[in-house]
Amino acid sequence: MSFYAFHRAGYGRFDRDHPIGPASWPHHDLLVVHQGKILLRFPATDHDLELDAHEGVLIWPYTAFSGYVISHHARVSIQHFTVCPGVPSPLAPLLAQRQGWTPLDPAYPHHLIRDIELSLACSCSFPSAPSPRAQLEREARLTVVLTQGGLLTTNLTHPRQRLPLPPLTAWIQDRLAGLPRVSELAEAFDLSTSRFRTVFLAEHGVPVGEFIRSVRDTEARRLLSETYEPMKAIAAGLGFSDVVAFHRAFKSRHGQTPAAYRREHRILA
Helix, strand or coil, X not given: CCCEEXXXXXXXXXXXXXXXXXXXXXXXXXXXXXXXXXXXXXXXXXXXXXXXXXXXXXXXXXXXXXXEECCCEEEEEEEEEEECCCCCHHHHHHHCCCCCEXXXXXXXXXXXXXXXXXXXXXXXXXXXXXXXXXXXXXXHHHHHHXXXXXXXXXXXXXXXXXXXXXHHHHHHHCCHHHCCCHHHHHHHCCCCHHHHHHHHHHHHCCCHHXXXXXXXXXXXXXXXXXXXXXXXXXXXXXXXXXXXXXXXXXXXXXXXXXXXXXXXXXXXX
């Protein structure tokens, strides 16, 4: 049974005019500096992290980050991986989709960097379909790095939530009929649209556009089950151009028409 699903691995040189990111991934990223020095920025924490040669960081899923080279140039490796269900208990913390980042313990055994380099070499040698032996070797080396490098401890830097959901939800609900735009939402929270998208994804793990659609969908289901409002009024109140558009969007999301949902879930006598 595999403990990890390995994704893209890379090793390359970055110059001062070659930025790192910005990025935010749905999987874990083990980033290690092999030569030179870089600075990573995590916008949701307002925190910068300097990494020198032989230092690294585990970036947890849905954590926005970017960076640049401080030295003349730097060589950096990164291994993307997903943790599979059923991993042994020492690896269980990886299954929690917590956002944030954990630096490699500065007191780690020196051989860990060698393990990282060998694992990376193995990943690059078998990019698509490694043999069972190669997969086992990659998993063993990564497990050693994670456990002995202190990357499974509670020393996790969490993003500071600057965009709490209750006021966001209330703002959207008050403007559903007018189809609230992300740019308007960003302006209400005094952020640029691009930064708002980045911070929201880092804090909540979903794109803000999908969150807006989920708020509208939640209100649609509430109106269908708790009120007698006609379909035309519900569609207009949720910003749909007409009942047909509402019908199409609702059925695409739930697999049944609004009328069928109302019959099944009505809570009024």
